[in-house]
Amino acid sequence: DAGVIQSPRHEVTEMGQEVTLRCKPISGHDYLFWYRQTMMRGLELLIYFNNNVPIDDSGMPEDRFSAKMPNASFSTLKIQPSEPRDSAVYFCASSPDRVRGANVLTFGAGSRLTVL
Amino acid sequence: AQSVSQHNHHVILSEAASLELGCNYSYGGTVNLFWYVQYPGQHLQLLLKYFSGDPLVKGIKGFEAEFIKSKFSFNLRKPSVQWSDTAEYFCAVTLSGGSYIPTFGRGTSLIVHP
Numbered sequence: 750d751a752g753v754i755q756s757p758r759h760e761v762t763e764m765g766q767e768v769t770l771r772c773k774p775i776s777g778h779d780y781l782f783w784y785r786q787t788m789m790r791g792l793e794l795l796i797y798f799n800n801n802v803p804i805d806d807s808g809m810p811e812d813r814f815s816a817k818m819p820n821a822s823f824s825t826l827k828i829q830p831s832e833p834r835d836s837a838v839y840f841c842a843s844s845p846d847r848v849r850g851a852n853v854l855t856f857g858a859g860s861r862l863t864v865l
Numbered sequence: 866a867q868s869v870s871q872h873n874h875h876v877i878l879s880e881a882a883s884l885e886l887g888c889n890y891s892y893g894g895t896v897n898l899f900w901y902v903q904y905p906g907q908h909l910q911l912l913l914k915y916f917s918g919d920p921l922v923k924g925i926k927g928f929e930a931e932f933i934k935s936k937f938s939f940n941l942r943k944p945s946v947q948w949s950d951t952a953e954y955f956c957a958v959t960l961s962g963g964s965y966i967p968t969f970g971r972g973t974s975l976i977v978h979p
Contacts, residue, residue, distance in 0.1 A: 753908075782966075791969065791970070791971035791972055792909075792955060792969045792971075792972065794966065794969075797966060805966070840908065840909070842909075852959060852965050852966060852967060853899070853911060853914065854901075854909075854911070854967065855911075856901075856908040856909040856910070857908055858907070858908045859908055
């Protein structure tokens with residue numbers, strides 16, 4: 750298995766532009782997570798899906814952020830319009846149905862976003 | 866809500882030194898505990914996990930962690946670090962009977978000088 754695949758790996762954009770980050774989870778994994786990592790706030794959970802359905806989006810910072818999972822093999826995280834404070838590394842992770850009552854996550858390589 | 870505290874934000878060691886990174890959580894119920902590692906420029910990877918049984922858990926690359934329920938702790942240890950252990954280390958907790966979604970600590974940056 751190729752693991753969790755994210756694209757793009759790096760994105761540099763200007764304030765106000767739309768940004769779309771993409772994720773392909775591991776085949777057969779029922780859960781998909783989007784995390785944001787910054788120096789100031791560490792690793793924050795933005796949203797997670799179970800069987801393509803968004804379960805908890807309370808971590809999404811504001812309405813400028815949206816996430817979708819149209820099918821079991823693809824998810825997007827969109828920021829519109831982007832702002833400099835959105836600069837961070839965005840990680841996608843997936844996990845199979847709970848292993849002994851816990852989610853063991855496999856992370857993607859991350860998308861490093863820089864908003865100028 | 867549960868929280869995870871990693872008290873050491875930055876640790877600098879010389880090779881062959883012993884390592885202990887602290888992790889404490891705030892929840893009195895049954896927990897599952899994890900350590901993830903993020904090497905420079907890479908994604909997070911699972912280092913070790915505890916679900917039940919022997920509270921001393923062995924992981925990859927000579928790492929181990931001990932679950933002490935009375936102290937709500939899950940400290941990570943390695944008797945002799947190597948330069949290649951330079952990385953960021955994250956402790957995470959999930960709650961049995963809860964959402965099973967891991968809560969991560971802020972991370973500890975470890976730098977090992979050769």
